Amino acid sequence: MTTPWHYKSAMEIRNAVRNRAVTATEITEHHLDRIAEVDGRVDAFTQIWRDEALAQAAAVDEKARQGRELGPLAGVPVGLKELLATRSGKTTCASKILENYRSPYDATVVRKLAAADAVFLGKVNMDEFAMGSSTERSTIKTTKNPWNLKCVPGGSSGGSAAAVTAGECAVSLGSDTGGSIRQPACLCGCVGIKPTYGRVSRYGLVAFASSLDQIGPLTRTVEDAALTLNTLCGRDPMDATSADLPVPDFTKALTGDIKGLRVGLPREYFTDALGAEMREKVEAAVDVLRRGGAEIVSVSFPHAQYAIAVYYIICTAEASANLARFDGVRYGFRHPAAKSVEEMYVLTKSEGFGPEVRRRILLGTYVLSSGYYDAYYLKAQKVRRLIKRDFDEAFEKCDVIAGPTSPIPSFEFGSKTDNPMEMYLADIYTISVNLATLPGISIPCGLTASGLPAGLQMMARPFDEETLLRAAHCHERMSGITLGPPPIA
Amino acid sequence: MSKITRQDVEYVAGLAQLRLDDATKGRLVREMGDILAYMDQLNELDTEHVEPMMHAMEMTNVFRQDVPGESLPRGEALMNAPMHDGEYFMVPRILEGDTA
Numbered sequence: 123m124t125t126p127w128h129y130k131s132a133m134e135i136r137n138a139v140r141n142r143a144v145t146a147t148e149i150t151e152h153h154l155d156r157i158a159e160v161d162g163r164v165d166a167f168t169q170i171w172r173d174e175a176l177a178q179a180a181a182v183d184e185k186a187r188q189g190r191e192l193g194p195l196a197g198v199p200v201g202l203k204e205l206l207a208t209r210s211g212k213t214t215c216a217s218k219i220l221e222n223y224r225s226p227y228d229a230t231v232v233r234k235l236a237a238a239d240a241v242f243l244g245k246v247n248m249d250e251f252a253m254g255s256s257t258e259r260s261t262i263k264t265t266k267n268p269w270n271l272k273c274v275p276g277g278s279s280g281g282s283a284a285a286v287t288a289g290e291c292a293v294s295l296g297s298d299t300g301g302s303i304r305q306p307a308c309l310c311g312c313v314g315i316k317p318t319y320g321r322v323s324r325y326g327l328v329a330f331a332s333s334l335d336q337i338g339p340l341t342r343t344v345e346d347a348a349l350t351l352n353t354l355c356g357r358d359p360m361d362a363t364s365a366d367l368p369v370p371d372f373t374k375a376l377t378g379d380i381k382g383l384r385v386g387l388p389r390e391y392f393t394d395a396l397g398a399e400m401r402e403k404v405e406a407a408v409d410v411l412r413r414g415g416a417e418i419v420s421v422s423f424p425h426a427q428y429a430i431a432v433y434y435i436i437c438t439a440e441a442s443a444n445l446a447r448f449d450g451v452r453y454g455f456r457h458p459a460a461k462s463v464e465e466m467y468v469l470t471k472s473e474g475f476g477p478e479v480r481r482r483i484l485l486g487t488y489v490l491s492s493g494y495y496d497a498y499y500l501k502a503q504k505v506r507r508l509i510k511r512d513f514d515e516a517f518e519k520c521d522v523i524a525g526p527t528s529p530i531p532s533f534e535f536g537s538k539t540d541n542p543m544e545m546y547l548a549d550i551y552t553i554s555v556n557l558a559t560l561p562g563i564s565i566p567c568g569l570t571a572s573g574l575p576a577g578l579q580m581m582a583r584p585f586d587e588e589t590l591l592r593a594a595h596c597h598e599r600m601s602g603i604t605l606g607p608p609p610i611a
Numbered sequence: 612m613s614k615i616t617r618q619d620v621e622y623v624a625g626l627a628q629l630r631l632d633d634a635t636k637g638r639l640v641r642e643m644g645d646i647l648a649y650m651d652q653l654n655e656l657d658t659e660h661v662e663p664m665m666h667a668m669e670m671t672n673v674f675r676q677d678v679p680g681e682s683l684p685r686g687e688a689l690m691n692a693p694m695h696d697g698e699y700f701m702v703p704r705i706l707e708g709d710t711a
Contacts, residue, residue: 226687319667333667362673431650442627451700453691463705464628472630480629484620485643487627489650501653503663508656510664543645559667 128156128289129607132198132346135292139197142186146179146197150241153199157243157290160610163271165263166285168204169211170244175199178241185239193239195353200235201246201285201294204262206337207326208232210242215328216260217250219454219474229326230358231295231337238353243291247281250476251445252302252330254278255548258539259478267310268608269574273532276306276548282340283310287608293341293350297327299334300433301527301552304564307340308527308577311566311605313594314340315347318584319559320365322351323358331440332363334433334556344565344595348372351587367585375588376595381415383593386520390426391551397530403576404526407567410601411524411593421516421523425508426554430546432509433553435489435502441479442486448474481542510558517583522593526551527564527577551579561587565594566605575605615644 127135127149138144154172161167182197202208205215207225214220228236236242249259257265257280265280267273268288275284279296283306286294296303298316307314315338322337329335339350355369387408392401412418450456450470457469475483489498516523529550538545555562560581567578578597582590620639624631631639685698694701 223691226683226690363668365668425656428653428656431653434646435650450693451702452688454693456693460703463702466703467628468630471628475629477635480631481639481642483627483629484623484639485646488615488619488623488643488647491623491626498647498650498653500663501658502650503665504658504661505653505656507661507664508658542642543649546646 126289127152129342130292131343132195132292132341133343133349135198136194136196139182139186140192146182146241147176149197150175150179150199150243153243153291160288161290163266163610164268164284164288164290165265166246166281166288166290167201167243168214168216168245168247168262168281171210171242174210175241175243178236182239182241193237194349195235195238195240195293198240198293199243199291200240201243201282201291202232203279203282203294203296204245204248205252205297205328206232206295207328208245211245213328214262215251216248216262217474217476217479218261219448219470221261221455223453225326227326230323230360231354232326234353240293246285246294249278249280249478251328251441251479252278252297252299253441253478253482255301255305255545256538257281257306258535259476261476264535267532268610269311270532271610272534273574274309274535276309276528276532278302279314279340280306283307283312283314286310286312286340286342288610289607293339293346295337296340297335297337298556299331299437300556301549303338303340304527304552304562304577304579305549307564308579309532309575311575311608312340312342313344313347313563313565314338315351315563315587315590316555316561317351317355317587318561320363321561321585321587322354323361323364325358325360329444331437332444333440334437336556344591344598345373345376347563348376348591348595365585370588372587372591375592377592378596378599380411380593380596383416383522383589384520385411385416385418385593386421386516386523387418388421388423388426388516388523388525390423391525395529395550396526399570400526400529400531400576403568403570404578407578407597407601408524410597414596414600416593419520421519423512423516423554425505425512428505429509429554429557430550432502432505432557434485434546435498436506436557438482438486439490439499440486442483442490445475445479445483450474478542506557509554513554513558513560521582521589523581525579527579531570531572531574531576555581560584561590563590563594565598567601569605573609615640615647
């Protein structure tokens, strides 16, 4: 049986569109039909841009008719996370405070994808302001895991992961502050890559924690991740933190050869905190790399245990500063009962932000406040340096670090929402990558006995996405692991 | 040091311009206390001689020529404002009296 278009890779779709085997319009209509068929159960999409998507696709087809060269993502259907600024539709961040916000400009990544002839189907769900690990914090809807509709898709890019997994789009964009691309990719069984901080412009990404946030793609194959990164990466004059470095052709890095590659296994990642089934899958995945000719070496991260504490101090501090701009004056919700300016601020923020966002603003304000700055914020920045040094030392012994993405597979709705600390621990293996500004990828490495995906995470030196993708691609080819369509089909 | 009181929560809420009901304050005393106690484990580490990592990458000041450039058209800048008069953002009156 041939694979339906909605489970074909972005590479296959763009090749077919470029070869005129199919039109971008046919691909777009097929995916819109697919969304109509399954999204009532998965609830990944928050906005569907039917007319605009068809117009975009028609423009791609017209370009083809004129004999002009089509872009590298010709006709590829894309879903965009709700926090990416787009002139089309709304940019809500899944928050009441921005529920009617319309951006006057497109994020740089959106402009780049459009220039590459991708087609935007609409926007996908997330935790409010990207604060969460389950997408249960969205004020719009509850996205389900396509492998088990009673379970969470992970977060905060849960909509991005569920939409790709359910065959609603071939590529989606997410953002990763402490694991928000890799953890949902793991829980939904797709590929998710967080590029090095600075690789991709953050212009038009509504900021959560500016020194940690990074945009990246979620895809069904490693090759698709490489293909999409080719378009996303590069210096942007609109973002002073984007790196002025050449962008390699990442698809060329996928040689299928990892002979001699040194893969580091952090001792601290394989403790009792890692669930038995996840451990078994990850160890089997590492064996695949060994069989491919990689040399497995042991590395140590003596400060790994401090990563979550450091992360929640830094990200809440930055969030409290970033979210101070939502004051009800220039954009967003304003409380109608406010009679004074002071009351306008207080009522707007108190009713506009949800409970997790308010909790993080309070924590951030606390750790930055007089008397606590040195004890928490400054201390965290110093330990962040120690965590970074652990990675620098590890990368003297290895080229890639491998380990689990998440300590546990997807969990049922509501099982962790009452305990913030327990939810924060879901990101235990992903957070250090953001603190150390490294690239990281999560790829599927099997299903648990209860039919939920497990993920292998790999990390590389800053700006060495090529090695990361080469190792991930090799695992994908050698392991023969194809999770196949999830049971929502 | 992680012992957080109701007064602490109220003080921080004031700084953050958030209004909390009584039940929420009680819950936050417990939750923030737990989270800050977890963060206190950083005190196990001697960091006296460690340079803080204040930025994700090498930061340099960003300068540009002081020449006027294109900016957001006024209409687009105002289009999301909850209240405006076509020229300015409007907020509740901050001065007493009849004059505008």
